Amino acid sequence: MNIAMIGTGYVGLVTGTCFAEFGHTVSCIDKNAEKITALQNGEMPIYEPGLDVMVRHNVQEGRLSFTTEMAQAIPEADAVFIAVGTPTSRRGDGYADLTYIHAAARELAPFLQGYTVVVDKSTVPIGTARQVERIIRETRPDADFDMASNPEFLREGAALGDFMRPDRVVIGVESPQAEQVLRAIYKPLFLRDTPIVSTGIETAELTKYAANAFLAVKISYINEIANVCEAVGANVSDLAKAIGMDGRIGNKFLHPGPGYGGSCFPKDTLALMRIVQEYGENVRIVSAAVEVNAAQKARMVKKIREMLGGSETGKSIAILGLTFKPETDDMRDAPALTILPALLEKGALLRVHDPQGMPEARKMLPEGITYVGSAYEAVQDADCVVLMTEWNQYRALDLGKLRRLMRQPIFIDLRNVYDPETLRRLGFAYTGVGRK
Structure with a gap:
């Protein structure tokens, strides 16, 4: 498969590199000429264990390349993944800023040739894939493409292992042809019996937010219990071990500390809270987790x-x-x-x-x-x-x-x-x- 990856941030670079490791031909596109030049020279913009070695190997094998020009990568692509940043809006309201997503949709549209699957890989609010599809169709009414969502579940510091040995792959599609293309891209994982969950686009978009919010809740919960332990003279390490042995709870994310951070949990919990408000709903547990994290x-x-x-x-x-x-x-x-x-x-x-x-x-x-x-x-x-x-x-x-x-x-x-x-x-x- 020929794949174009728009964005060479954390998600785009790791995903594109791992697709190349699968054997696909991948072109990673970024507007930042300095970053592209550095990547062409083997210099990594982020620290992720093992990523530099995998990038150099696949560049040498001719499966991975870096460019600033969509015209060089989009026309030949069977699938175009959008993996640009979706930071929290500068307005301070918690909404995700989709400026880069919308710009990517407008810029890629003129170069689509033949049937292509356009895939949202960035973490985006529910309904973003529909917006991207609308923008592309307005720009190129004649384009032959399907829209899809393929959320990432990568842990920083363990991203290569997470990608190559995932718990599951989630694909949100509406056509059998788009599902066939995405299953072909992820076919190397079939050998490991990796479950592929095929669902609707909105469900796939919500899955990423729901997963991260659940983990954030779990962290805030154990931090609150840790504070109770301090008050009553108990030991949270022993307590976490005991409750983590319950298969319904599990021992992951039961390590108390100074609060969660990073590129996902803070941003995604706030975005989920704002998204559900638009639909007249609430996620009170998630709201409480955010408050607990700030207090911690x-x-x-x-x-x-x-x-x-x-x-x-x-x-x-x-x-x-x-x-x-x-x-x-x-x-x-x-x-x-x-x-x-x-x-x-x-x-x-x-x-x-x-x-x-x-x-x-x-x-x-x-x-x-x-x-x-x-x-x-x-x-x-x-x-x-x-x-x-x-x-x-x-x-x-x-x-x-x-x-x-x-x-x-x-x-x-x-x-x-x-x-x-x-x-x-x-x-x-x-x-x-x-x-x-």
Whole structure:
């Protein structure tokens, strides 16, 4: 199959590369000439483990290419995937901004030749595929195409594995011909008996929002239970293990912390809330999860302040981890973006380290933060250390060395990575999330 992928952001680049790995011929299109040149030179715009190797391999094999010109890729395509950004609207109302989606539809339409399936791959509100179809038909009334929706379910930091070994593939189609094309594209997954759920377009669009909102609810739920555990003297780690053994609940996303972030959960929960309001409905559980998430971040600031004796003014705080999760450089809606400015405003002195996130963090965090090259450099003469993101390299720190380097041995573990008793035996004052 010949595939055109419009957009070389996280979703477009990973999806296009993996399709090429399947054996398809893929052209990735982006308006950003600098990004395309960098990709042609093997330079990745994002950090995703293994992606650079897979890109280089498929470029060398002639299955993957990058261009700024739709005229080079669209005419020969059996399927055109739209994978451009859908950020939250700048109006601040929570709606998804579909500017890039609509622009892509108008720009691709003139180049369609022969039967083509146009696929929404971006996370979009219900009804977006209909809008894209209308725009294309207005631009090219003679175009022979079908519209489809194919939501992505990729986890940052594990995207290649998620794509190559997915739990399921969801395709929203209205014609047998479009379904046949998409099933042919995903045919390599048949060998792994991957379920393909074929449904209507609106159902496919809603599936992505419903899935992400459910996971956000689960995270906020365990964070609230963690707060209850602190109040009553219980241990949330043991509790989460116990309830996670129930097959109806499962053990995924039951890890308490400073709140969820990233490119999906914050944006998609807000978008879902706005979408259902248009139809006169409510998702009260999702609304509550959003409120809990905001409160959890504020609670972490309070936790740090209390461990410092009630004030962070003039205190040196070491922050380990900035990204919203490990194995990514994504800083979008990371808890650090809320917690660090609050500490800085009260006069804290922040020394921070992250294996991949510091370049992006510099763009998004206020001035006055000191970025350093290692965890041990961050804790030098610190009054406390805050483990914000559970990168592997922070899981086995030399705690004795840490203790010697710090001015005050205060360890604030927002990811519950370390055993409290081990830290206390070494002379640390310790607090986690949901632990007495």
